[in-house]
Amino acid sequence: MLNIYHIPDKTVIAQFPNVRDYSHPDTPVDMLQTYWELVFSGEDTLFEGRSVCPLDKETFDAEFFLTKIEFENHPAILASVRNISERKQAERALFNVNEELKVRTEEVQNQSRFLQDLMDTLPIPIFYKDIKGTYTGCNTEFERYNGKPRDQIIGRSVYELWPEPMAEIFYQADLQVFQTPHRQQYETTIRYHDGSVHDVIFYKAPIFTISNHVDGLIGTFLDITERKRAEEALKESESFNRGLIENLPDYIAVYGYDKKILYVNPALTTALGYSFEDLVSEPVFSYIGDEFRSKSEEVVSSRIEGRIPPVYEADILCRDHKRRSVIIKGTRIQYRQNPAILLLMSDITLRRQMEQALRENEEKFVSIFEKTPDPVLILDSSYQIIEVNRGFEKYFEYSHAEVHGKNVDDLGIRLHQEAIELLLNTSENNSHASLIEMELLKRTGSPFIAEVTISRIIINTESCFIIQIHDIDEIRKAHEAISQVNHKLKILSSVTRHDILNRIMVTSAYSGMLLEDVQDPDFQRKLNAIRQSSEEIRILIEFTGQYQNLGETTPTWQVLEGLFSFRAIQGLLSGIRLTLDLGGVEIYADNMLEKVIYNLVENSVRHGKNLTRISLSSHEESGTMMIWYEDDGGGIIPEEKEKAFEKGFGKNTGRGLFLIREILSITGITITENGIFGTGVRFEMVVPAGIWRFTSTNRIRSVE
Template sequence: MKERWNTWRKEPVSGAFLISILFALILFPYWWLLDQWSRTFFIDHVTQFTFTSTTFIVVLAIIDSTFLIRYYQILQKNKLAHAMNEICENAENCRAMVENAPFPIIVTKYLDNSILVMNKEAKILFLENPEDNVEKKISEEFLSIIKTEHFSDTLPGKKQVFGYEISFDTKTRGTIYTSLSANVIDFLGERAIFTAFVDITDRIALEREILRREEKFSTFFHEVPNPLLILSDTGHILEVNSGCEQYFGLKKEDIITKKLDELIIFSEFNQDSITQLKETKLSSIETLIELPDGQKRYVILHIRLISIRNITHTLLLIQDIDEIKRVQNAISQANNQLSILNSITRHDILNRIMIITSFGQLLEKKISDEPEKRWISIILQSAEDIHTLIDFTRQYQDLGLHEPKWQDVSEIMQKSGIRSLLSDISLHLPDESIEIYADPMLEKVLYNLVDNSVRHGERVTDITLSYKKNGDNLVLRYEDNGIGIDEKDKKNIFTKGFGKNTGLGLFLIREILSLTNITITEHGEKDTGVRFDMKIPSGTFRTVTKEAKTES
């Protein structure tokens, strides 16, 4: 009831009407007394009616005036109260926004810099203990920086300042860098400075790190003895190092701003060549260049994409391999000549062996007495052994002469030479698609393993190849289900001359694998089959996807 009365009393019309009723009730007795008094004073009824009526109208006008006056008083009071409530709510919202802002905010008096408002982040930034009372001047340290930077002189003229970068020491975080923005505002009726800080310490540190790395890159770039060029995406030369000037015998100003293919040196290697290298995902290419003095040299051009100030450029490094290349060419030529000589010599030896074998067989038919017959048999067997050894040298004459390459064991096992040995044998290959970095004669290794299984396994019907991780290394396992190897023979099977036939098969398998540091051991059991483990070092095997194989 009380709340309804208060609401009714504060409502402009109801409140004013209430005052008018009360005022009328107070004035009614006086009006009645005036009417009685008028009856004794005025005898004439017309005059009496006129007097009382006039008095009633005056009283009514007074009551109406009172009603209107009170009505507008209450109306204005309510408007003022509503405006004050909005101001208080807005002030509270602003206070909450300032207090919970993720960056430091300080409001200070314009004249003496005393603190009016300081949010949590500002307390953390400027005060050693954020719970301290802030009814004091801002840190003298901060004020000295403001004065040193002439900030106080700049603000009155501009009224606002944005992105004003300053640094200062704090007790909690050491030296920090901030971007300061300030406005002159009216705060509760007096001039004040609203100051907001954005911590840019991390950005400054990052910029300095970028600058340090650029300086480091610049130092490396100019100190590297190999020729280095930086190219734009259009192929223009933007920068060269001193090694480039010395190597080509040209001055920097004669090279800068020119396109790569404008230099006679790179007449056959231009921006299109670089683009092609990027598209094929190659990072280097071997080529022959011609120096300004007419000298031709073998080089490897290494291509790298680098970012300078967020712009992609091409770094071209030239590695001179002329001497190495010419030595390799000379060795290759010598090997070719030796190969030809070996072929001719081998052919001549085989011809002589054929003569020995033919005449030996004729003598064997003519002679039937011992020990001559036995001697001729020994001669024929020796001739056969020589023939086998000579044939073996033909197969392995290229051992170690060629660069190792990436090879897939599963693909090698599908080749016709090995497949021809497996007519009655089931072959099980690894599920993983892995390439091994080995001598090109890896095919011969696998061929000989299969050949040994066929020749000596006696009852082999299954051959299985599989991979197994061994720490950082990879083990390629070869197994069959033949008769296996006697335990007493295992330590000698890789020894030169041990075994049937020539005794060179497993020995040469070990030698071929050792060219790329691959080791081979045997762990099978007698009557269950052989198990050869080839341990491939880390870095010399890789998993290849089907997509990558399709692209290659």
């Protein structure tokens, strides 16, 4: 009684002699009476229920064992009471885990159905196989090509679905994927279910398990029959074009990126009065009039750089010192497997054709302008409205007649001339579109948030503005709602975690107290198991607190050297030589990057043997920044190098390296361990282009 209810035996007899004093108020009297009668009838009874301490009224889950005995020559009941609150709590926790598992299982099933539906919507055949080469799934398009329903495909091998010669090719290709394993691409022929033979390209890739073992493959194929025919047609076309070019009245020339002539057609040689041999290998500018040479050089450079310069006029010089005025067009091509520029030089009378092309372009612009659902308006240089599209009329409920000729300030939609001028003036290049978010008003007076894009255009030589308005009000509201929900979930998670930790502390404390009082070795072993489980739960809960902060804030640029100045990291480095050879590299990463450095150093200190040195260095490779963290603490055995990043693996919490990889992956940074066991660890971080930059010229810094 003292251990369970904290009451001395004498007090029990004197103050709380009634069994009801120890029964929970909610326990029915008739149920107790039933148990009593069963015991007096000679049947031992074991049952669970709620009990209460008479002194402090504290309730707990209990297990009761009742048996009939003789006490002082009278029949009596011997009652044994055991506190099972911790077991009940564990059972409830297990129930919650099972419920969560059901939810996760349903999510996985839903995701599987979604992926299958997604594949079925794709217009290309997709299939996947297990490691034995047996089909385990496919999409609707694959069924159509094979001519069999899915239930007659799944579970079959290639030999059961395709003719023997093709099946052997497919089988050997699958083996190569399993044995390599790498992505695979190859061309072959395939017979469709209708008997027709087609040229196809197969694309296959291995499927890996979580432990990085090949578990099967996924593949698709593209029908290139038409492409093959097109290639044959292209060869015929090349022959045809050669004959066409040779007989065209227009002048054609090809020059390389070294700006020397590679080819001229007979029309051009005749016009200039030179032979083909005279012109080939000569600089292209040799035959351009002096006053046009600067413009021509600019245009040639633009074409080589991939830009598309406008059509321009120039004079070409003939052998007899006469000139011919031409309109020059150019485009990038491949000539004899090398990049080159093709020039088409037309007689000036062809200007009319260019004007017709311009009219066609104007018609395309008008079509796009009218069919764009977003409101679009065009202003002249004095900010008077020239044109609005149907999207504007529908959205703002103004007709073209109502707004034409008005100043943009007079519309009443909060789109002001001053804001337009400010945006254009602050733009880095006024020829590009400028984008800004602002609050505008509909004709009804209701406000909304919009993305406003402003560009300069030329209409009849006058500088004008085209403005596109895109309503993002609902998107903004949705983002704000999601942000609020995430904030509330974080608070709920924090409170729940705090409550769990408090209860774990109670469990650990009581286990410790019981260990001091209990002498039974078996019971002590069980109590130690409870304490160990409580400690493991505490570590898991604390880890969730760290993990929930991943991606909580926008990543920022951070200088790696600066992270080593934090007091927590400095405390770990006592007596260890630190060498930083990073050159002031700055990386774009989550704000928990400090935790990455701390966990790496802490991992070295905790697991390193005879650790004396830690170093960080960097090296750029083809735009990618390689960062290496190394120590001399012995390293990791080869078979555990990848496992070390798995959650739960390790001698301590098993989550340090897992958390490191998760933090870095937010901005696309990868980390692997490729050190030599017996020498030390070597963690290699690969930082993609655009995620790193240099901020100083420092190279090497050592810290003792």
